[in-house]
Amino acid sequence: MKKLKRIWLGIGFFLVFLYNLDAQKPTEKFSFVFMTDIHITKDYHAEEGFRKALGRAMELEPDFIITGGDLVMDALDCDYQQALEQYDLYLGTISNLPIPVYNTMGNHEIWGWQDKSLHQEEWEDYGKNLFKRRIGQPNYSFDHKGWHFIVIDGIEYNDSTGYIGWASDETLSFIKNDLRKVDPKIPIILITHIPLITLEAQLEKGALAGNHPMEVIGNSKEVLECFSTHRLSLVLQGHLHYYEKMEIIGISFITGGAVSGAWWKGNYRGTEEGFVLIQINGEYYKTEYIDYGWEVTK
Template identity: 45%
Template sequence: MKPSSLLKTIVIVIIYVTSYNSAFSQSSKPFSFVFMTDIHLQPEKHAVEGFEKAIAEINHLKPDFVITGGDLIMDALKQSYGRADSLYELYDKVSSELNMPVHNTMGNHEIFGICNTKTDLSQNPEYNEKMFEKRLGSSYYTFSYNGWKFFILNSVEKDDMGCYIGWIDDQQKEWIKKELSKTDKDTPIAITTHIPFITTFNQVYYGSSLGNDSSLVVANSKDILDLFKDHNLKLVMQGHTHIAEDVYIDGIHYITGGAICGAWWNGPNRNTEEGFALFKVDGDKFNWEYVDYGWEVKK
């Protein structure tokens, strides 16, 4: 290679690396977001007032966006269509007071009619997960923000032997594989699931040798986590148990985000006050805190 050609090559490489670093820097600016889960919104128990107080605190903190962790309403599982419809309308109205984008996750209490033992609602066009999908969009999807990729998963399935279980079905599993095939392996990834993948709830509160049943955890979570093994999974955000918990293993934080409603608007749940998780992200690192937004139970 002639010296002039070598010089040109070096210059091109330098320009490329500089441009790449500049683009990476721009796409990985620090940002913050809130993970709020288990709102259980209802007209009773001053829940609207409590949720509005949480929203006011979130608006004050000015995160870039909000992710909800499911159980947005109380509830659609066992209720009539009229009750479930009114709760979705209430959630849509009150959550619109948030000043930033909201990415919703489906919880078990958003699923319409599957636990109603008095009335067969299976012929209703919004039966099961269709009510959530009609009102709030797809029950699983991804979005990207400042270099991170967020997987919002549907971790609840109807159980023919009972009511519901924690499970990721085969269709969603194939979708995850396709999404990962389009995702750079260095991209930091966060997952949101209503029902936990990993939790110490039973072991802490009921006995260290106890296992977890499929209503408390996603029964096939290992299969799902194995799909992410060759990728940069950093964070799994969870709801359902109404406790604040951080399990860190193999480089992944499994963070259960407490509950906006505490113990279903009856005060704190165990040692967890009514609150939400605030995340601050810088590059592929993050820190988080549980924010008690100051709600006191009203009777």
């Protein structure tokens, strides 16, 4: 009788374990849009184009939008007033959307790093400070329907080029500290402007070519190692303006094209102006690049 009781207790504990394991898995359906490299400006009918992209996105009924950086045409090499005007244009365009917009900082949101003539480092909004003041912190995370999202800053100053792709100690510490609060079984989506992994250089120059330090995060291995005990499912990245999708060791890396195409001058290397739709079903997902129908206005 005691043996039978132990068997039933064992079965009970096993069923509770299975229930708890299953309860941790996401079960809901939702979708979101990843829009990168918008490069809004008063030129090239960019505001009209961005509004068209947003309109198409809203037709898809996403829960939210994540932007992938390069929201404005360029604040790296312009005066302060021009930088403010670009930020105002971007923020004004998204201000009436009925869903949340989660922003990623791109290199072109950073003010003054490529203009050494104006001594802009004396200004309070120099560098990343303008983004922090107008939009928010470049490293942050949020949860949605059983999925965890981490948005990171992968850009550092470089004296010769203005910037390089690099995850600072601050960014690496943020990721590690954030993951301490995340159950290892929860699927994670990581968002970065500058890519962690890309085939761009190999496509342009051949299989032995290396990537330029301005086009990838140079210490990407350190970034990915932060997730060694967690379930990183998808990396969304921008910067390169073309659509690229690859899967390595169970992680999908998607470079999300560009809302602006070739900076509002047409498509870029065969990638039309567009954005990525991500559809989640429980712990699974599928992605689609959406050409929203923009044509260059002569």
